[in-house]
Amino acid sequence: MDASGVQPTSRPGGRTARTRAAVRDATLAELAVHGYAGLTVEAVAARSGVHKTTVYRRWGGVDGLVVDALALADEDGWAPPDTGSFERDLRELAREVVVTFAGTPASAAFVAAAFQSERAAAALRDFYAERHRRSAAVVTRAVERGEVPAGTDAGAVVKAAVAPFYYRVLIAGEPATEDLADQSAAAVAHAARAGLYA
Template sequence: MQLSESASHTPGTVRPGGRTARTRAAVRDAVLTGLAEHGYPGLTVEYVAEHSGVHKTTVYRRWGSVEGLVADALQLAGEDSWTPPDTGSLEGDLRTLAREVTETFGDAPAAAAPTAFVAAAFQSRRAAEALHDFYAERFARCEPVVTRAVERGEAPVGTDAAAVVRAVSAPLFFRVLITREPIGTPLADQSAAAVAAAVRAGAYLPAG
């Protein structure tokens, strides 16, 4: 498909085959750069068009708005090939997951874009929905971590995998996004150990 081809879909929505992966990736990269440099309030369609090399009218036609750009960038991020760790133990897997959070959000330059995504979710309904969908899909990918733990006898049958993943990352996100405190490997390991112990105690079984 050529960039000049007309689109009949609603602006800001994704039509399968409606644009090349290369174009979409270029726009995504421009969105990430813009969020890192200017935050959500300072991101504009004009900025994305200039830095992606995609004509402004094409960006407006296919993404519709800054909200559409941010939402699609998050959707594209969720289409990666990331898989959860398999270290052979529940605590090892949780430790690796927690350390991935610290690697992403613990370094200020690296954290600029993902932090801006979170900020955008507070200012845009579409961004909030996209962020919710991104993490819901990530939690679903992490289900094997708990499934394997149950099979090894490290977790009770019925343990809520999504709740476990949320619990191990929650202290890290709280410090990064709320109290603006530094995070690092020691905190990640501490969180993993605490959640693994809580899992063994049945803390993440369904209520009732």
């Protein structure tokens, strides 16, 4: 599938690439200032210097802008932590979530977009599926080291460790701290070692 969500072009030359980059940058800037609820095609067009008709034609609307921005995040070379210790890996994973939400204003916007648009929802599902696929290595290595019993559900472990932060920040509207990351990682690691995620 076309990871970007933007219609492929048969003429990917200089101007087209410049347009796309300008729109992408403008989208992230607008998201940082106004959030998804305040994201408008018109503002992105004005900020990027690209005509709004062009934005509508190539991105389809605000949801397409977000999908394109999300595809960027998917293309980064992210890899899960590898500290040599299961619990420390989980802790780093959880801390990363906290830091990302605090430092990347667009992250909550991606979730907000998913609630408004099926296209954005599909892109977000793909994004998280890929993250979880990569994160499974944390559990695999723990099994190899004998820290965790074989047959442990890697996906369930990773999701249990990070879910409280998404829940607090996005659903319940509470702040999340790194202390909570330590607590969550310790609790999940303890249960996983006992074989409760098998």
